[in-house]
Amino acid sequence: MVNDVSDSDGMGLLSENHQVDLIINLENMDIDQASAAVVDAINSAKANKLAKIWFSFGLAQADGKQTLFQPVGKLLREKLKTGEIIRAMPSSNGGWIARIK
Numbered sequence: 001m002v003n004d005v006s007d008s009d010g011m012g013l014l015s016e017n018h019q020v021d022l023i024i025n026l027e028n029m030d031i032d033q034a035s036a037a038v039v040d041a042i043n044s045a046k047a048n049k050l051a052k053i054w055f056s057f058g059l060a061q062a063d064g065k066q067t068l069f070q071p072v073g074k075l076l077r078e079k080l081k082t083g084e085i086i087r088a089m090p091s092s093n094g095g096w097i098a099r100i101k
Contacts, residue, residue: 020097021050026057031071038075042084045100056095072096 024041026034034057041053055076057068069090076088076098087099 020052020054021045022053024053024055026055026068026072026095029057029068031068034068034072035075038072042079042098042100046084049101051099051101053098053100054091054095055098056091056093059094068095 022041022045024037026037029037034055038055041055044050045053055072057072060067060069073088073090073096076085076096079085079098080088085098085100089097091097
């Protein structure tokens with residue numbers, strides 16, 4: 001679900017989904033596939049001058065299975081260090097939101 005919450009306070013922006021330009025569903029992908037999809041989406045977003053991407057996947061369940069949260073977060077942290085993205089934040093609906101510009 002993508003929301004426009006332009007009247008929300010600054011702290012509310014930390015984990016909410018806001019007008020994203022692109023949603024990439026990483027559900028049912030393994031770590032390598034998801035990593036490749038993240039890199040491709042960032043490159044595509046930069047080429048098409050998009051500002052925000054939601055890398056969507058389910059929230060953690062009590063079944064003990066690893067989610068994509070940590071591996072995708074680590075990849076986004078690397079992209080922050082190289083300046084390819086300017087912000088990454090967890091999505092309250094599952095996944096990560098990356099801000100390109």
